[in-house]
Amino acid sequence: MAYNLLKGKRGIITGALDSNSIAWKVAEKAHEEGASFVLTNAPIAMRMGEINALAEKTSSKIVPADATSVDELTNLFTQSQEILGGKIDFVLHSIGMSVNIRKKIAYPELNYDYYAKGVDVSAMSLHKMLSVAYKMDALNDHASVVALTYAAAQRTFPFYTDMADIKALLESIARSFGYHYGLRNKVRVNTVSQSPTKTTAGTGIKGFGDFFDYADAIAPLGNASAEDCANYCVTLFSDLTKMVTMQNLFHDGGYSTTGVSDLIMQKAGIKEA
Ligand SMILES: NC(=O)c1ccc[n+]([C@@H]2O[C@H](COP(=O)([O-])OP(=O)(O)OC[C@H]3O[C@@H](n4cnc5c(N)ncnc54)[C@H](O)[C@@H]3O)[C@@H](O)[C@H]2O)c1
Numbered sequence: 001m002a003y004n005l006l007k008g009k010r011g012i013i014t015g016a017l018d019s020n021s022i023a024w025k026v027a028e029k030a031h032e033e034g035a036s037f038v039l040t041n042a043p044i045a046m047r048m049g050e051i052n053a054l055a056e057k058t059s060s061k062i063v064p065a066d067a068t069s070v071d072e073l074t075n076l077f078t079q080s081q082e083i084l085g086g087k088i089d090f091v092l093h094s095i096g097m098s099v100n101i102r103k104k105i106a107y108p109e110l111n112y113d114y115y116a117k118g119v120d121v122s123a124m125s126l127h128k129m130l131s132v133a134y135k136m137d138a139l140n141d142h143a144s145v146v147a148l149t150y151a152a153a154q155r156t157f158p159f160y161t162d163m164a165d166i167k168a169l170l171e172s173i174a175r176s177f178g179y180h181y182g183l184r185n186k187v188r189v190n191t192v193s194q195s196p197t198k199t200t201a202g203t204g205i206k207g208f209g210d211f212f213d214y215a216d217a218i219a220p221l222g223n224a225s226a227e228d229c230a231n232y233c234v235t236l237f238s239d240l241t242k243m244v245t246m247q248n249l250f251h252d253g254g255y256s257t258t259g260v261s262d263l264i265m266q267k268a269g270i271k272e273a
Helices: 022-032 051-057 070-084 112-136 158-185 208-218 226-237 262-267
Strands: 010-014 036-040 088-093 139-149 188-194 248-251
Touching: 010 022, 010 070, 022 036, 022 051, 022 088, 022 226, 036 051, 036 070, 070 088, 070 112, 088 112, 088 226, 112 139, 112 158, 139 158, 139 226, 158 188, 188 226, 208 262, 226 248
Parallel strands: 010 036, 010 088, 088 139, 139 188, 188 248
Antiparallel strands: none
16 A cells, blocks of 8 residues: 655665565555655666566666765766755665675675675665765755664674675764754665575575575564665655664664564573474
8 A cells, every 4th residue: 555655756776686676665655655766776786687577667767876886976966956855855875885795705704895795785875875965055954864774783694794894884974974964954864684584695695595584583573684774764855754864773673672582592492382
């Protein structure tokens, strides 16, 4: 059921790689809720071509941009305002990549070139995006920026290696820029800390499948799906949450505040079923 929560709003949605991507679901929901938006991804990701189907389905245009390039981000914000006919009301940062994770390098042995690349792509890109928008004055007053993150920023999950540190930086950038952009234009900046989700980025992590089941058995509501995440993002883009900013918001079925569950104790043989 749609509520027209984003009627008349203009957005930029990054990170829709294929139909499993969280950003893909956000685009579908934002379209259902009446938004118009530009889709963007790294030029290399465009080669797979799947994003064209999403653009058609949501009547959107695509503007390629590598999120590490200030020039390409400047072009993204310039073109998006032209295409959509005005300043931007919401931005989804849904970008994550770690070469160390891809190459299954353990935390004590991280490669620093890969580490730096991960920081640039997955965290500093949020600063670059916000800085470009800030200097161009490309966001409307009360606009909402949401970046996706993971609970390894607060607690240790060994398999998440350098992305744990990178997500901590991402969350800090959201707070710091949230202050400056909030003061000037009442722009909100938040991070959503999502459950493990079966996407290209998610399943690229060693042991992801086992951990997905573990998290599902801990959270009283179970893991939140990509569709659930998209619904939550839509509320954050809407005017209903206009005083929420500089927050890291857990969207994880209660996982992050559950110490242990009966189910996990049963599975461990500590408690009878
Ligand atoms: N899947 C999970 O379990 C999970 C959990 C919590 C948070 N997240 C976060 O959600 C976000 C989206 O990931 P996803 O799970 O939907 O996976 P995904 O692989 O579908 O999306 C990641 C996207 O980042 C894009 N990207 C990579 N490098 C880029 C660059 N240089 N410029 C622009 N875009 C670039 C990719 O092309 C891809 O579209 C990420 O920030 C991820 O860390 C995922």
